Amino acid sequence: MTATAPPPALTARALNRATLTRQSLLARQPVAVEEAVRRAVALQAQQPGSPYVALWNRVAGFDPADLDAAIEGFRLVRSTLMRITLHLVHADDYRPFREAVEPTLRGSRLRDRRFTGTGITPDGADALLPRLLAYADRSRTGEELRLRAEELWGGGSLTPAAGRMLRQYAPLWHVPSGPPWQYAASPGFVASGPAPVPTAPEAAAGGLEVLAARYLAGFGPASAADLGQFGLVQRGRARAALDALVAKDAAEVLASPDGTVLYDLPGAARPDGEVPAPPRLMAMWDSTLLAYADRGRIVPAAYRRHVIRVNGDVLPTLLVDGYVAGVWRPVEGGIEAAAFHPLPAGEWAGLAAEAASLGRLLADRDPRVYGRYDHWWAKGLPAAETRLLPR
Secondary structure (H helix, E strand, C coil): CCCCCCCCECCHHHHHHHHHHHCCCCCCECCCHHHHHHHHCCEECCCCCHHHHHHHCCECCCCHHHHHHHHHCCCEEEEECHHHCEEEEEHHHHHHHHHHCHHHHHHHHHCCHHHHCCCCCHHHHHHHHHHHHHHCCCCECHHHHHHHHHHHHCCCCCCHHHHHHHHHHCCEEEECCECCCECCCCCEEEECCCCCCCCCHHHHHHHHHHHHHHHHHHHCCECHHHHHHHHCCCHHHHHHHHHHHHHCCCCEEEECCCCCEEEECCCCCCCCCCCCCCCEECCCCCHHHCCCCCHHHCCCHHHHHHHECCCCCECCEEEECCEEEEEEEEECCEEEEEECCCCCHHHHHHHHHHHHHHHHHHHCCCCCCCHHHCHHHHCCCCCCEEEEEEC
16 A cells, blocks of 8 residues: 655745735735625725725725725625625625524524514524515615514514624525715615525535635635634534545645645646745735634734734734734824834835825725724834834
């Protein structure tokens, strides 16, 4: 019997560079915004300005009007998806992604005490959902959907919290409201299709296999735990989807520096770990910081708690040599950059050039895009050096 050779191991820096190149962060790419979102897999979007900053980091000559148009035309759509969080995805990806995370959404929303406490059961929600989606054939407010669901249920009052749980579970897209960032604090909602997403296990498994392949394209090489973290799906389901890809020769097995089994697409780009990485000013909740069980691929362990706050806020970060090196925020006169360790003059020059470009983007939209999060700075951050980078 011939012994099977162990999978080749990758260095930590090679894994970092693989992520950066898949996410178009080693060099901005001359692609349309729809393709850029597909390459990134999904853009976390509970802060409406973040997809704009994320694509500015990834697309050569990024024009925010192109993103406006894609959102207005529902070519890119915002909905509750991975990690039970709002994401902006390509419309063609919505249904398989939604199927992949169906069990998670169902359990977290329809079995939440704020929902079941009103007396409505998951089966009761299933019964009314088709008619609720039919009602959402045009833009409806959250309150209109709550009242309609209450009417369809006929079992008593549906609390605002229960209405929100149902709305987050239902396959609904947010309706754009116009500049500066297309989505208002209280958006309208429209059905993504005429029928609810299937809840059968085979539908969820098929969707997860699609998500797994797309995830590897955007974030590989990665482990089953990484895919589980990205989608907030059970690790066993994640491993089964990845193994199914391997069985079809649609994925291959590699190894991390510590021997963890990793999966990747055959022939996918994996540049050398010493390839230079330019500085970047990353958006709040940028997916690269949240896509792995081991955040150390991008976020040094010593900085994690400073960047990912106790309530889940993920601050806008400085990326230097491919790793988080500090945080930034827009202030009067420019971009305030706080580095967690001393940076060479060349890196500061690169960050200043990025800040000038970002400043032009923000000036036409909302110069204080992340102003509501200033309280994290007021509470103190361990900056070794802080500079104002002019717009």
